[in-house]
Amino acid sequence: xxxxxxxxxxxxxxxxxxxxxxxxxxxxxxxxxxxxxxxxxxxxxxxxxxxxxxxxxxxxxxxxxxxxxxxxxxxxxxxxxxxxxxxxxxxxxxxxxxx
Amino acid sequence: xxxxxxxxxxxxxxxxxxxxxxxxxxxxxxxxxxxxxxxxxxxxxxxxxxxxxxxxxxxxxxxxxxxxxxxxxxxxxxxxxxxxxxxxxxxxxxxxxxx
DNA sequence: CGAATATATTTATATATTTGCATTTGATAA
DNA sequence: TTATCAAATGCAAATATATAAATATATTCG
Numbered sequence: 001x002x003x004x005x006x007x008x009x010x011x012x013x014x015x016x017x018x019x020x021x022x023x024x025x026x027x028x029x030x031x032x033x034x035x036x037x038x039x040x041x042x043x044x045x046x047x048x049x050x051x052x053x054x055x056x057x058x059x060x061x062x063x064x065x066x067x068x069x070x071x072x073x074x075x076x077x078x079x080x081x082x083x084x085x086x087x088x089x090x091x092x093x094x095x096x097x098x099x
Numbered sequence: 100x101x102x103x104x105x106x107x108x109x110x111x112x113x114x115x116x117x118x119x120x121x122x123x124x125x126x127x128x129x130x131x132x133x134x135x136x137x138x139x140x141x142x143x144x145x146x147x148x149x150x151x152x153x154x155x156x157x158x159x160x161x162x163x164x165x166x167x168x169x170x171x172x173x174x175x176x177x178x179x180x181x182x183x184x185x186x187x188x189x190x191x192x193x194x195x196x197x198x
Numbered sequence: 199c200g201a202a203t204a205t206a207t208t209t210a211t212a213t214a215t216t217t218g219c220a221t222t223t224g225a226t227a228a
Numbered sequence: 229t230t231a232t233c234a235a236a237t238g239c240a241a242a243t244a245t246a247t248a249a250a251t252a253t254a255t256t257c258g
């Protein structure tokens with residue numbers, strides 16, 4: 001890989017995407033969204049047992065940094081992984097922290 | 100993957116490891132350490148053109164969170180990836196942020 | 199030992215993040 | 229229209245993080 005051909009803006013964008021993922025709740029969210037699953041804000045906030053607004057906040061961060069996409073359907077908004085390969089990051093880091 | 104069998108402590112550890120990586124300078128550091136390369140603090144601080152103390156700080160964070168290991172040899176301390184698979188994270192996130 | 203080099207730590211300041219509450223906006227149905 | 233459910237936003241307090249300057253520690257060499 002050519003990380004060091006990365007200019008500061010690219011490093012910044014990569015860091016921002018990782019920073020978006022680097023939070024316990026947000027890692028858990030990504031865990032629920034593997035294999036192309038789509039979930040609503042309410043579903044996630046009930047699964048994680050955290051406030052609706054907090055959930056929305058986390059989802060907004062993940063969307064803003066390019067980790068998730070969303071699609072409104074009626075009253076619900078479904079969130080899902082923008083790049084399915086992003087599951088690998090969570091996979092890799094959980095494996096590395098197990099040992 | 101079984102992210103959601105992860106208990107809060109494991110999520111926390113995974114998040115901390117990602118948080119350690121999620122910084123432009125620290126991503127650049129990991130870029131220099133791919134393929135098992137080992138570099139000293141001074142080499143890194145010169146490569147990145149940042150303060151020695153700042154460099155040491157960043158390396159300390161990466162080591163503390165389990166991303167890097169270090170080995171002292173004489174006056175120098177060499178830093179290197181603890182799990183070579185961690186390069187994949189940087190790889191994946193840089194690819195995802197390119198598009 | 200004292201000097202030089204490499205690394206780490208401490209400290210202070212600036213900046214950013216997390217969280218929940220209250221509110222608002224959006225969509226549907228009665 | 230009004231009521232209701234779903235999601236997003238603004239705000240504020242608490243907490244965490246980043247940076248650099250100064251200082252401290254460790255190692256080697258003369």
